[in-house]
Amino acid sequence: MPTTITPRELRRHWIEGREIALIDVREEGPYAESHPLWAVSIPVSELEERLWPLVPRLSVPVVVYDNGEGYVDRALMRIASLGYEDVRILEGGLQAYARAGEVYRDVNSACKAFGELVEAIRHTPSLPASEIKKLLDTEEDLVVLDARRYEEFNTMSIPRGRSCPGGELVYRIRDLVPSPNTQIIVNCAGRTRSIVGTQSLINSGLPNKVMALRNGTIGWTLEGLDLDRGMAERAPKPSEDALQEARRSxxxxxxxxxxxxxxxxxxxxxxxxxxxxxxxxxxxxxxxxxxxxxxxxxxxxxxxxxxxxxxxxxxxxxxxxxxxxxxxxxxxxxxxxxxxxxxxxxxDEYHGAHDPSPKTTPPTAELSSSSAITVSELHTLGNATIIDLARSPIYRKGHIPGACFASGPELARDCKAAPGQGAIVLTSADGKIAEGNLADARTGTSQDVFWLAGGTSAWSEAGLPLETECRWLSDPIDVYKRPYEGTDNARENMQAYIDWELQLVAQLANDGVSGFHVARAAA
Incomplete structure (x- = not known):
């Protein structure tokens, strides 16, 4: 019998600060619908590729769960094959956990809940989009800083914005404000990064008036205001004087x-x-x-x-x-x-005098290379069905002509529905996930199954074309559609996201496992 852990025992680990990793082995779409606060999403089909960077100690307790899909037994075997010594199944899965504690929507939920708590405790100042728009139209002495990643800023931004990711704000701000009277607006796509960014500047003792754009570009869009596209201005590195002041604060x-x-x-x-x-x-x-x-x-x-x-x-x-x-x-x-x-x-005071290199190497599962085929061999295979295990956004952008998208966790099921009677060839971005799921694919078909060495990257490097026509063997629920990224989000989804964020503080209070404590201002 596999080792199990009850939801209450798991929560006790969190409350007492003992090390434990909780892995949701479903795809990201179902994970985003409902999961415990400290659960991390790694689909069962990606464990060999993604687990080690996130769980870099083989003896730490690792708990896996699903919601009745039947993935946990496979996950248990795959994680154990990597050398992890203490792998457990969450007793009763997600349904049992939901009877013991709160479950959360979306992704990065713990961090977003923390941001809401920061605003509630520190009363982080913010203004709605309509008032920010008036300031932008009437005030010259005002700086707008976009706290998201540059790629998100470049996709869409509010007028007069410049890119300054949240971790850079205190580092770069002082050369951007000509006087203590210059007002500062911090924005993101939703709420968290603008709240944390605004509060970071306040915590650093900056004398300027700092405000968050309430609800970010979502709030801006819901007000019917226009966003800029393709902006590229970035906050520069600080001068030496500005750096010294930032360091002190x-x-x-x-x-x-x-x-x-x-x-x-x-x-x-x-x-x-x-x-x-x-x-x-x-x-x-x-x-x-x-x-x-x-x-x-x-x-x-x-x-x-x-x-x-x-x-x-x-x-x-x-x-x-x-x-x-x-x-x-x-x-x-x-x-x-x-x-x-x-x-x-x-x-601090890093000089490289003592070797900081890790003492362990990433574990690898023992996989057979005898079923690998090269790009040139694929051309000679004839009547092969290519199944792509890349994440669906990557598949949409370009894949080997004729390739079908399949769900990694449901690969055995999807192989049964694959077209054609010839061999099946698995591919993925670099071939690693395809190789790791060869055994699962073979349980779903009597056809020969191979994997493409080097994956779709090897195909492109050979100078061969990709196509964008999609063929779905399963619904693309592998990636949660974030309502705060991109420019094609439905209005009701954006509003629902804001409404969800606003109730996170109450959910934290009812849950009791966060361990959060927001620091008050220095005396």
Whole structure:
């Protein structure tokens, strides 16, 4: 019998701060409809590819669940095959958990709930879109900063905006405001990043009046106001004087919150401690990360890390060490993670004198390469049916001509519905997920099944064309359609999203497992 854990036992881990990872092995669409607060989405078909970066210690307790789809037994075997030593099934699945605690909608729910709590506790100032529009039309001494990723800003933005992702705000702001009288507007797509960004600037002691655009570009759109497209202006790096002032204010705030500071020698001690899970994250701009970073550190831009911590960290109760080279961004990011209940540290005085490299290597499942075929071999196979396991947005953008999209978790079912009588060839972006799901595919068909070495990337690198005509073997529920991204969102979906965010504080209060504590202003 597989090892199980009850919902109450799981919640006790969270309340007591003990390490545990809860993995929802369904696809992202069902996950976004309902999940526990600290659950992380990794579909069963992607476990070999995605689990290790999110759960980098093999002895940590890993709990898997679904909602009766029958994925957990497969997940248990696949995770165990990677070498994880303590894998459990959530007793009764999602339905049983919902009787013991709150379940949440959307993605990155814990971070969004925290943002709502920040606004409720700190009374973060905001104005509705109609009033912001009046300010933009009448006030010259005003700066608009978009706290989202640059790609989101470039897609759509409010007038006079410039890109300054949330983790960069305190770092870059001082050269952008000509005087203490300059007003500052911070916006995002919905609520969280504008609330946290606005409050970051206030926490840093900036004398200017700072306000969030209430409900972000969603609120702007719901008011019938026009958004700009294709804007490219970014906030520049700070001058030396501005950097020194930002460093002083960030250090003061981090000390007030209580964020501990370590050096590289202490980091090496953390690396050697095999009883704790450790994440080492570089919160600078990704381009800076590419130009050099401490060994073993992963790029996690500060604003996104606070907005979507579960995209980097799956083990609640783990240690997190943040790095920058300026003394500002890691301190502000860490101050927020600390308030979210994470055991977070700042890496300061890093000189590389002590080896910070990880002491373990990522686990790999034992897979057979004998069923791999190359692009040239695919051409000679004849009458093959190609099944693409890429995420549906990637499939829509371009896939091998004739390829069908299939659900990873339901691959065996979908293989039965695949057209043609010839061999089936699995592909994915780079072929890895295709390789990992070869055995599942074979349980659903008597036809020969192969996987494409190098995946769709190898096809493109061979100079071969892609197509965009879609063929769906299953509904594309693998990706949740976010109502705050893109420009084609239904009005009712945007309003429903805002309504959902506004009730998150009450849900947190009823749940009791968040571990959040919002720091008050310094005396």
């Amino acid at each position: 960030a250090s003061k705030w981090a000390r007030h919150v209580g964020v501990p500071v370590i050096n590289d020698k202490q980091l090496a001690t953390f690396r050697d401690d095999l009883t704790r899970t450790l994440y080492t994250l570089d919160v600078r701009d990704p381009e800076e990360y590419k130009n050099g970073h401490p060994a073993g550190f992963v790029s996690a831009p500060g604003g996104q890390l606070v907005q979507a911590t579960d995209e980097w960290v799956a083990v609640r109760g783990s240690r997190i060490v943040l790095y920058d080279d300026d003394g500002v961004r890691a301190r502000m990011s860490a101050s927020w993670l600390y308030q979210m209940g994470w055991d977070v540290f700042l890496l």
